[in-house]
Amino acid sequence: MTVRIGVIGTGMIGQDHIRRLTHVITGTRVTAVFDIDTARAEEVADTVGARALATGREVIDAPDVDAVVVTSWGPTHAEHVLGAIAAGKPVFCEKPLATEAEDCLEIIEAETAHGSRLVQVGFMRRYDAGYREMKKVIESGAIGVPLMVHCAHRNATVPASYTSAMAAQDTAVHEIDVLRWLLDDEIRSVQVVTPRRTGKRHAHLQDPQIMLFETAEGVRIDLEVFVNCQYGYDIQCETVGEDGLVRLPDPAAVSVRTAGRASTGILQDWQGRFENAFDTEFREWAESVANGAEPTGPSAWDGYAATVITGALVQALESGGIVRVDALEKRPAFYGGDTR
């Protein structure tokens, strides 16, 4: 049985997911789309034999739509997710779940009232083979109780439109989700340390930033976010426990020896780095929809946590101090089975 999917938002990421749902994932078909740019919506719809509808609501309510993918502009996410919950349809929402914590809470309330999980948030790192293997090692007890995590998130460059706050909201948000999941723990406070800025940046931007986190269990995380590192797209993660450590691998690549150096290539963009993770993410999500099961990926609570924590980071960057994250202390029982 084919899962029929409606996609709200046909920008770059929307188009990529439509391609994925059409050509990579078996058992899924995009039947309806919406975008505020009507012409673009129709163009995209045509390439896959879908209809372009007049509103997100029409996509959600269409009888030939079994599940919804939300990839529109961030501030509109909440509206569409709430619409899907109201319609009782599974919804995959790209990060952020909502740009405001209050909207996330409204989604949580609506989903809780619905009585079963409908929402999955698009944090794809949980589907990356390396992170999954790291989680297995941690859960096996091989490195003992986790005490520290050292991370780096580096991009070669970012456009001028990238702001200092986006280091938290758009970049660190991926580590925030994957670390909460890796450690099965919650973040309790954040701090942002600001190194000398790279001269190879746009003038307004604090780059790099070092973000420090403390979890409920006392694990300390340091995360270097450096989005103009020049040399490539490079994701590093090392978890140190009582008995040892586990480190995320670099992507496999041929090694070359020429002219006095042994070298391997470094990826230049995230698409190559997380392509397989995106595929697995949608494959597993589509399976849960096809089986009428609750999604097993990042929940609305995880989406709320990410928004709260990135908000605290932005505040910490401005204040220079430590910002506590109290809002996440009481996780509702409804979401308890997912990560804790």
Add this chain to the structure above:
Amino acid sequence: MTVRIGVIGTGMIGQDHIRRLTHVITGTRVTAVFDIDTARAEEVADTVGARALATGREVIDAPDVDAVVVTSWGPTHAEHVLGAIAAGKPVFCEKPLATEAEDCLEIIEAETAHGSRLVQVGFMRRYDAGYREMKKVIESGAIGVPLMVHCAHRNATVPASYTSAMAAQDTAVHEIDVLRWLLDDEIRSVQVVTPRRTGKRHAHLQDPQIMLFETAEGVRIDLEVFVNCQYGYDIQCETVGEDGLVRLPDPAAVSVRTAGRASTGILQDWQGRFENAFDTEFREWAESVANGAEPTGPSAWDGYAATVITGALVQALESGGIVRVDALEKRPAFYGGDTR
């Protein structure tokens, strides 16, 4: 448009390809199957909504079969491939194309008479990301003209039914194909060197073996085949050129530091190692069928070459001497565009 596929042979590898064509590759569907074990054929057919037919011929001729996959017992391959050519249908044949060189030649003649390529042989390594990257490096000229290749093909263990000749026929055959393709060159002679046998083998088996190849261009290849190496499934390949070398990567895996050692896991079987290569292989083949294009993968000539060269290896193992491979000197123009 969905490509409808008939599968001849529903053993382990046949079932895996049926799973792949049904659940992994988009745009393909298995509609008919045949196996000499009728019960098994029906059982497998049921799982994917296909029909089990009475003969391979019926599968080939079925009107709802656009293309054929042959995964039956090796000695029956030729019959089914010839049948598909006669029916003018694209056929994907697992290695070997045929167990006898004469049968390969008959297929070549039939395909040549047909006038366009219909046959693709199942050598999946050409679709492995590492080998593809290695080929790009070689073709870029970065390491200069290739002079030598050092390879190893190691399995943790093999069953008692594995014979010394199978080291060539079942194991080295993959390196033979991928090296001819990597180097865009032809093998001209072979030799087999026999090290002290591992004590951890079945008594009849010469294991390990070191196979030596010389190509038309004078490249020298050494290939260690060691199928009871105990520690894991391990594929190594290093191409040395006039200016440098390029080495196949080990699969990416988390590294762990515990108890005085830094370590990474080694795969235990080929499924994990070449899973993505199999998927890409079928995805690209299915696309060529869907587009009505000739396949771009290993040709009948490549299948013939593999059978001739593995035959020479078996002869060299018995004789202890160097065996020339003369049959491949004149590649027909029909196959000229493929690898040379």
Add this chain to the structure above:
Amino acid sequence: MTVRIGVIGTGMIGQDHIRRLTHVITGTRVTAVFDIDTARAEEVADTVGARALATGREVIDAPDVDAVVVTSWGPTHAEHVLGAIAAGKPVFCEKPLATEAEDCLEIIEAETAHGSRLVQVGFMRRYDAGYREMKKVIESGAIGVPLMVHCAHRNATVPASYTSAMAAQDTAVHEIDVLRWLLDDEIRSVQVVTPRRTGKRHAHLQDPQIMLFETAEGVRIDLEVFVNCQYGYDIQCETVGEDGLVRLPDPAAVSVRTAGRASTGILQDWQGRFENAFDTEFREWAESVANGAEPTGPSAWDGYAATVITGALVQALESGGIVRVDALEKRPAFYGGDTR
């Protein structure tokens, strides 16, 4: 011409240096020693044909002593170093130069009054091949202006006598010196973050600790000190600059593939890790003495800086806040040529 050396302090480290000066370094000879444990002093003296004298002062003043090595108990260092300066003799003092900043300043004043450098402090990392290569890379401009450094200093275990303050005084002190030298920069503030404690420690000990430094140029350094990491002695250092990064190598070690894992050994103690660095340190120091030249290694100012910064770390560990290091802002011209 042989350099005749007097050694004050014949404990474990003193004995190791005596062995080094006798059997490893050419051109040096130990002629006189002192230790408050007279019996030990005599025993050690006998093994190398030296005399055991009654006081450190006698060692310093002995006519057959060209230069002095101080490896006694930390709190006695200042007295002996001042004595050597008064005698106008070169003195190599194991870290710390003095346990109190005031004593370091007194040494600085005495040396400045003397008019040329006589003091070298025993920070051996500057002589490690890996750190030296890293410094060359940084100075070459290959990674651009340094922005961040990520470090880890891990010991398998420490004895019960090890205190939380020693994480700064005995352990981090090595990174402090080598980072000031690597970056040719000064530390301006410190902070200590306290992760969940390992259960595999003595009850009184905060282990691990994460130390954060900011330099005058705005470089941010994070240093994990984890002295009961169980798995081995492991020193990591990565400097990130505007254009790239450079990482200290792990010590070379054979790699082994057995039982499903590819692994290399990790050292268990610092002796193996820095043996060559110690040898080079003494070889270069002995050469400077033989040539009547000023020493080129860590100066009294570097020793003072280390004492001030480790003091600030201990204060930061207690307070939980950021501690500024103002004392190092004005480096005397006399020491200006050494690191800035």
Add this chain to the structure above:
Amino acid sequence: MTVRIGVIGTGMIGQDHIRRLTHVITGTRVTAVFDIDTARAEEVADTVGARALATGREVIDAPDVDAVVVTSWGPTHAEHVLGAIAAGKPVFCEKPLATEAEDCLEIIEAETAHGSRLVQVGFMRRYDAGYREMKKVIESGAIGVPLMVHCAHRNATVPASYTSAMAAQDTAVHEIDVLRWLLDDEIRSVQVVTPRRTGKRHAHLQDPQIMLFETAEGVRIDLEVFVNCQYGYDIQCETVGEDGLVRLPDPAAVSVRTAGRASTGILQDWQGRFENAFDTEFREWAESVANGAEPTGPSAWDGYAATVITGALVQALESGGIVRVDALEKRPAFYGGDTR
């Protein structure tokens, strides 16, 4: 007590050993030298306070010479080694022990008649930390009984004077010695395979060459000798046993990430690669001399074996066939304790 050494041959390697014996190794002093270039001998002697004598014989017989180092032109080695044996003095002879097997046998007879070992041959790889660690792993049984060894010996370039035979005599000779020692086994046959020649060579030279060895125990060794590989000096060795494998490490070097590549430097010459091995070699030899003990390094028999095997390689290169090495089957009891 200082060991007083006479050095015969003050060319480049002789000068390097004189520097080592004077400035690096403690407890040794060069007192007399000889070279057929009298002016050079005197100049070198002056730098270390030694005398330049008129003949090698005079050096050997000088009363202030306790032990002799022979680093003269290869064809003269035998004469000086025999002279030292006649004088009953320990002699360290750079490889080859003698260029002719007969001369090696004469040395063996003389030393056997003397009744205790006096001769050590200069194969420094046995003193390299990596090879030593590899030998420990093999002897520990961790990889099981050795079955195969894969080696590569690559130089960036060689001068025009380098001949095809020197690939065996000057280059492979190091692997021959270290492999006999690593495996505690003897070579029984050799074969040389000739790949396409690199275009970046002098016209007369067969480069690269692949040398194949079979040992008495049936171990098969393949050794790539490629002396114009352009990219650097690169020594590789991998021993494969019944249960696993062990691989020589690359020299430790900082890794750098810049401009899309992660890379480490490759050494350009053997001096850097084996500097520490040379030092250890002489340190251990000097200790044996100082202690009046027999040397524990490569023996006259090992020197004979190297000459016999390199001779067989040259013959195999010319003939293209397999050349048996029968001369080494009966190792005299006198040499039995050393490697078997």
